[in-house]
Amino acid sequence: MQRKPWPAWIGLACHNCFKQMDVQLFKCSGCRRISYCGRGCQNSDWKKHKDMCKALSSLEQNPFAATELISLLPTEPITDVSKLAKLALQQANVYSKYLHGPIEIENRGSWVQWEPRCIVCTRTDMVIRMEAAVKGKTVHDTMHLIPCPECKLSFCCSHAHWDIAHRLHYDPCDDLRDGRSQCYMNKLAHGQSMIGACCLDSSEGHFVWIPNRIKPGWVSLEGQSWEGEFGDFRKILEMPQSTASTFVMAAISDTLTMPMTILYALCKLSGDEWTRKQMLTVHIVGASSREFFCGRVFEEILHRTPQVKTLKIVMCGPEAPNHNTLNPEICSDCIKRGRSYVLEFIPEAYHDFVRKQGSDFKHPDLCIGFNSGANYSRVCGYTWPATFKVLVEHKIPSLITAYNRQDAEADAALLRAAGAALHPGLGPVLNPWGSLKGAPSPHNVHGFLVNSGWLAGGFK
Ligand SMILES: [Zn+2]
Ligand SMILES: [Zn+2]
Ligand SMILES: [Zn+2]
Ligand SMILES: [Zn+2]
Ligand SMILES: [Zn+2]
Incomplete structure (x- = not known):
């Protein structure tokens, strides 16, 4: 497509x-x-x-x-x-x-x-x-x-x-970062779309870049923000401090938001024991082309958890390509340390995947649904409520993200209806690690479409 x-x-x-x-x-x-x-x-x-x-x-x-x-x-x-x-x-x-x-x-x-x-x-x-x-x-x-x-x-x-x-x-809009107005965000989004179209985006329309370094030790993402990371990114990219970098950082954040949001959810839901595990497993529910094409970006999880040996990402959903297990390319430093990254595709709905495995089902460290849009499921024919039920029944640590406030609030209501007791820090709330790139929201007459801009709800 x-x-x-x-x-x-x-x-x-x-x-x-x-x-x-x-x-x-x-x-x-x-x-x-x-x-x-x-x-x-x-x-x-x-x-x-x-x-x-x-x-x-x-x-x-x-x-x-x-x-x-x-x-x-x-x-x-x-x-x-x-x-x-x-x-x-x-x-x-x-x-x-x-x-x-x-x-x-x-x-x-x-x-x-x-x-x-x-x-x-x-x-x-x-x-x-x-x-x-x-x-x-x-x-x-x-x-x-x-x-x-x-x-x-x-x-x-x-x-x-x-x-x-x-x-x-x-007037300032309360569902946007820094309380910007709709008009200001429109102009910014338009500029981003033009730059994105002509130089930054890769062939599938996504720009994937991860900092080429392994952090010496795990540092919690609680209370941190993109701004704190940009100094590092600029150094690695050898960009002088004075460079007008808003657009570059927005493009980087648009895909890097995925591993950062996963790490943030793990901090909130599971303390830091998981940072010392041999193998860290994350299931992505309702995975879409955005995740398939940006698989490389998840290596950032390995770069921030130096004690983890293997990262396993399972992308599950009706849109996933044929059942397949890959070993995506990782950096030479990760290889030298004997680390690996396993990526698996499961082309079915998550609730079917869990039920079929029965007692063989192994709990992941986190299950995440990016920009689920679950409240539009009646329009699109997706079956998010069934997936939410399985996540709650099996007590799987989970997080659902949304494009904006309205979607997050609607999805939170669906999660509560499925019996989830939502973590107060994980939604509905603005995601500190949401993308910095946006587009006008097509469903809503007001507000913005930002990848994981909001967290709808997290629970375990
Ligand atoms: Zn305007
Ligand atoms: Zn033309
Ligand atoms: Zn690496
Ligand atoms: Zn026409
Ligand atoms: Zn009118």
Whole structure:
């Protein structure tokens, strides 16, 4: 699957070549959702886009879909972000119900989610056109959302709604690090996406870098933060102190957040005995391509626990490749010390994996679910509640992370419903070791999508 940068989903970058600078973009006239930099790009993307383009246009013409979508719109503007998120999710459900056609499954979710919407009433361009059509007005191209003049990444359906949305967009936002505003984070995320697309990201869209050193001894991550690590990273990268490094550090943190969050959860749940074990085992539940392609990054766990001999990472989930055990390449220092890293793929749901093993099941030191999005499981068809039940029943030390506050709070409720007694330090709370890179959140009209930005809940 080709990973498209998020600006390409909202018409801000060419949907084919992802260019956004120095090009004149024009909207696809069929769906009016995405943009291209020229006929060449549109033609070469058409084979892939055709089915979805037609499905979106027929959704727009469908009177039942129109009635349902319009009936979901609030009568008054809303500033309660969780209410807005719920409405956006209900709209996504209507999309899922009426989007028919032979559509490639991987991209389906992105088409349903990534659509700019008014931040206080959830209207999208398509809904605005549908409303006009229902009222018998002629639909023309000037009927569209008004972007924020500063970041151009948040929208309202009218100037009146912008007056109401003003505070939500420009005031400090409490689900973000350092209390930044949505508008500030939009600009930062946009800059990161451009740099990411042109120089930092590796071929699968992920930038993997781990500091090439083994720490002399285990140091707890409690009370620590990325800022404390950056001095080290800069030295290893031979970057002078004065280098503008925000973007580099954000890119590094985006994958390094995985081992750091694992270590942080182990600190909170299990003291430090585990740092002296021969073999440390971590199960990743609901593992996705992000984890598969970034397997190398987990060597950082070995680099911070010099007494551990073997690290075993088991990536489990329906998206995992065929059952397979690998020995990923590790650094020469780790080899010299006789250490090893074992990576195993289990292509099934975690609860099936545990049940099938019966009494042979060996408890891992930690089970982690990155950005589970469990509360969207009804939309995506995943079975997180069943997995949560197995984790609780088997008393497996576990942590679930989330993209943002709303997701974390919803996932925490699901964990409690499965019987988990949540550790007060592990959520729902901002993750000190969450990624420093973000993207606007497609489900939510407010808030951000940050890899493991929040911890939903930890328990054992
Ligand atoms: Zn292009
Ligand atoms: Zn189209
Ligand atoms: Zn509005
Ligand atoms: Zn803005
Ligand atoms: Zn190493």
